[in-house]
Amino acid sequence: MNNGGYAEIAHTADLALKVWGNDFYALIKYAAKGMYNLMEVEYVETTKKEIDFTLPLSDRENILVDFLNELLYLCEEKEIYLSAFSSKISDDHIQISAGAHEIQKLRRQIKAVTYHALEIIETEKGFETILTFDV
Amino acid sequence: MDMFSKISDFEWEISPDFRSDMRVPVRVFASWSLIQDTLSDKSIEQAINVSTLPGLVEAVMVMPDMHQGYGFPIGGVAAADMEDGVVSPGGIGYDINCGVRLLASRITASEIKPLLPDLATKINQYCPSGVGVGSQLKLTKDELREACVKGARWAKAEGYASAEDIRHTEGNGYLEGADPDKLSERALERGRTQLGTLGAGNHFIEVDVIEKIFDENAAKVMGLYTGEIAVQIHTGSRGFGHQICTDFVRKLQGVVQKYGIVLPDKQLVCAPIQSTEGQDYLGAMRCGANFAFLNRQLLANNIRLAFEEALAGRVGNWHLTQIYDIAHNIGKFEEHIIQGEKKTVCVHRKGATRAFGPGSKDIPEKYKEIGQPVLVPGSMGTASWVLTGTKTSMERSFGSSCHGAGRVMSRSKAKHEVWGEDLMKRLEGQGIEVRAGSMSGLAEEAPEAYKDVDQVVESVVGAGIARKVARLRPVLVIKG
Numbered sequence: 135m136n137n138g139g140y141a142e143i144a145h146t147a148d149l150a151l152k153v154w155g156n157d158f159y160a161l162i163k164y165a166a167k168g169m170y171n172l173m174e175v176e177y178v179e180t181t182k183k184e185i186d187f188t189l190p191l192s193d194r195e196n197i198l199v200d201f202l203n204e205l206l207y208l209c210e211e212k213e214i215y216l217s218a219f220s221s222k223i224s225d226d227h228i229q230i231s232a233g234a235h236e237i238q239k240l241r242r243q244i245k246a247v248t249y250h251a252l253e254i255i256e257t258e259k260g261f262e263t264i265l266t267f268d269v
Numbered sequence: 270m271d272m273f274s275k276i277s278d279f280e281w282e283i284s285p286d287f288r289s290d291m292r293v294p295v296r297v298f299a300s301w302s303l304i305q306d307t308l309s310d311k312s313i314e315q316a317i318n319v320s321t322l323p324g325l326v327e328a329v330m331v332m333p334d335m336h337q338g339y340g341f342p343i344g345g346v347a348a349a350d351m352e353d354g355v356v357s358p359g360g361i362g363y364d365i366n367c368g369v370r371l372l373a374s375r376i377t378a379s380e381i382k383p384l385l386p387d388l389a390t391k392i393n394q395y396c397p398s399g400v401g402v403g404s405q406l407k408l409t410k411d412e413l414r415e416a417c418v419k420g421a422r423w424a425k426a427e428g429y430a431s432a433e434d435i436r437h438t439e440g441n442g443y444l445e446g447a448d449p450d451k452l453s454e455r456a457l458e459r460g461r462t463q464l465g466t467l468g469a470g471n472h473f474i475e476v477d478v479i480e481k482i483f484d485e486n487a488a489k490v491m492g493l494y495t496g497e498i499a500v501q502i503h504t505g506s507r508g509f510g511h512q513i514c515t516d517f518v519r520k521l522q523g524v525v526q527k528y529g530i531v532l533p534d535k536q537l538v539c540a541p542i543q544s545t546e547g548q549d550y551l552g553a554m555r556c557g558a559n560f561a562f563l564n565r566q567l568l569a570n571n572i573r574l575a576f577e578e579a580l581a582g583r584v585g586n587w588h589l590t591q592i593y594d595i596a597h598n599i600g601k602f603e604e605h606i607i608q609g610e611k612k613t614v615c616v617h618r619k620g621a622t623r624a625f626g627p628g629s630k631d632i633p634e635k636y637k638e639i640g641q642p643v644l645v646p647g648s649m650g651t652a653s654w655v656l657t658g659t660k661t662s663m664e665r666s667f668g669s670s671c672h673g674a675g676r677v678m679s680r681s682k683a684k685h686e687v688w689g690e691d692l693m694k695r696l697e698g699q700g701i702e703v704r705a706g707s708m709s710g711l712a713e714e715a716p717e718a719y720k721d722v723d724q725v726v727e728s729v730v731g732a733g734i735a736r737k738v739a740r741l742r743p744v745l746v747i748k749g
Binding site for chain 2: 142144145146147148149174195196199200203207209210211213240241242243245246248249250251252266268269
C-alpha cells in the first residue's frame with residue numbers, strides 16, 4: 135500500500151501539486167516524485183552511483199523547499215535524477231543519500247520551488263501540503 | 270464586486286478598509302470585463318496581500334494582463350519608501366529582468382516569406398534554446414563577475430553590441446550597484462554557461478510583420494514601417510537569476526521576524542531597503558538584472574549573424590537595428606511624484622513594463638518627445654504591440670504599463686485541450702513558421718490559454734497609461 139501520493143492542481147500561470155504522506159519522510163519523497171513528474175523527466179533506470187547532500191535543520195517547510203530546490207539544481211545543472219532516498223538527522227543538519235540516475239530528457243523547466251501559501255498540515259493520516267512551482 | 274470603486278471605465282480601486290491588514294489601496298487598470306475574467310483566480314487576493322507590506326507608497330497597481338502568480342500577482346507594481354520601505358525578492362521574481370527586446374529591419378514581408386524556413390534554421394543554430402541547454406560561451410567565474418556588473422556594456426567591449434544597442438536599452442543595459450560578492454557559488458556556477466541562451470517555457474524569438482501603424486510620428490521616430498519585418502526576443506536571466514532569487518527568498522525567511530514584519534504569505538518575504546539583508550539582496554539582484562540585459566544583447570547579436578547568413582544577397586538590406594529593450598520583472602530606484610513631492614522610491618515590477626512618458630530624464634534622447642517604447646508581446650500566433658509611455662502613466666502607475674496578454678488557462682488544462690501537433694498545423698495554416706523544442710510545451714502556450722492582447726492594450730490605452738504605436742503579427746516563432 136502507498137504511504138503517500140501527489141496530485142497536480144490547477145494554477146493559472148505556474149504549476150501546483152497537492153502532496154501527502156503518512157509521515158514527513160513520505161511527504162518529501164512524494165513531493166520529489168511529483169516534481170519530477172511535472173518536469174517530465176526521462177532517466178536511465180540503472181543507478182549510476184549514490185550521492186549524498188546535506189540540508190540545514192530547520193522547520194518542515196524550509197526543509198521541504200531546500201530539499202526540492204537541491205533536486206532542481208541537480209536535475210538542471212548535473213543532469214541527475216534521484217531515487218531511493220534515505221536520511222540521517224544530526225544536531226544541525228540532515229544528510230540525504232540517494233541513488234543517482236543519468237537524465238536522458240527533461241521536457242519542462244521548473245525555475246524554483248516557491249513558499250507561496252506553503253503550510254505543511256498534520257492530519258489524522260500524516261502530513262499534507264500544497265506546493266507552487268515557478269515555471 | 271463590491272470591493273471595487275470605479276475611477277474610470279479602465280481604472281478601479283480597492284480601499285485599504287477592505288481588509289484590516291491592508292496599508293495602501295489596490296488600483297487596477299483594466300476594463301470591467303477583464304477584471305471579471307480574473308476573479309476566478311487569486312490575482313486580486315495576491316494584490317491585496319502585497320498591500321500589507323510595510324512602507325509602500327500610493328497604492329499597489331495591477332495591470333490588465335494580471336493573473337495569479339506566487340506572492341505578487343503577475344502584472345503587479347508596488348513602490349516602497351526608501352526610508353521605511355522594504356524590498357521583496359518575490360516581488361521581482363525568479364526570472365530577474367525577464368524582458369523583451371525589439372529589433373527592426375527594412376526587409377518586407379513579401380521578401381522574407383520564401384526565406385523563412387532557412388532563417389528559422391539559422392536562428393535555431395545560433396541561439397541555443399530548451400530546458401537546461403547551455404551556451405557555447407563559457408565564462409570563468411571572474412569573467413562572469415565582471416559581466417554581471419557591466420551588463421550589456423560587457424557585450425560592447427567584446428564586440429557583440431553597438432553604441433546604439435546600448436543607448437536603446439532600458440537604463441543603458443545595466444543597473445548601478447550590482448555586487449557580485451553577494452552571489453552564491455552556485456549562482457556563479459549556473460550563470461557562467463548560460464549567457465546567450467533563450468531557455469524554455471514562455472520564452473521565444475519571434476519574427477513579425479508590422480501590420481498597422483497607429484501613431485505615424487512615433488513609429489517614424491522608432492523606425493517602424495507598415496509591411497516591414499521586426500524581431501522580438503523574450504527571455505531573462507536564466508538559471509543565474511533563478512538561483513539568486515532562490516538564495517534570497519530562503520535567506521530572508523528568517524529575517525522578517527527580526528524586523529517585526531508580519532506577512533500573509535511566506536513568498537512575500539522582504540527586508541528593509543536600508544538593512545544589510547536588503548542591501549545584500551539588491552546587490553545580487555542587480556547582477557541578475559545585468560546578466561539578463563547582456564543575455565538579450567548576445568542573442569540579438571546571434572540573430573543578426575543568422576539574418577546575415579540566411580538573407581545576405583537574397584534581400585536588399587538584412588541589417589537589424591535596435592528599437593528598445595525593456596525589463597518586466599525588476600526592482601529599481603526611481604524618482605516619482607508622490608503626493609506632490611519628487612521622491613525616490615523602490616519600484617517592484619512583477620510582470621509589468623516601465624512606461625516612462627515624454628520628457629522623462631531616464632529615456633533615450635531619441636524618444637524624449639514621444640515617450641519610451643513599451644513592448645507588449647501577445648500570445649503565440651497572435652498580435653504583439655508597440656506602445657509608448659505617457660504623462661498619465663507617470664502620474665497614475667509609477668510609469669508602468671502591461672507586459673503581455675496574461676494567462677487565463679492553467680498549463681495542465683491547455684495541454685489537455687490542445688494537441689501540440691494540431692496547434693503547429695493551425696499556426697502553419699495561418700502562415701506562421703514554428704520551431705518548438707517540445708510539442709507539450711507548445712500546447713501549454715496555445716493562444717487560447719491567454720487573454721486577448723488587443724483587449725489588454727485597449728485597457729491601458731483607455732486608462733491613459735500607454736499610447737498605441739504599432740501592431741505586429743508573427744510570421745516565425747521559435748520556442749525552447
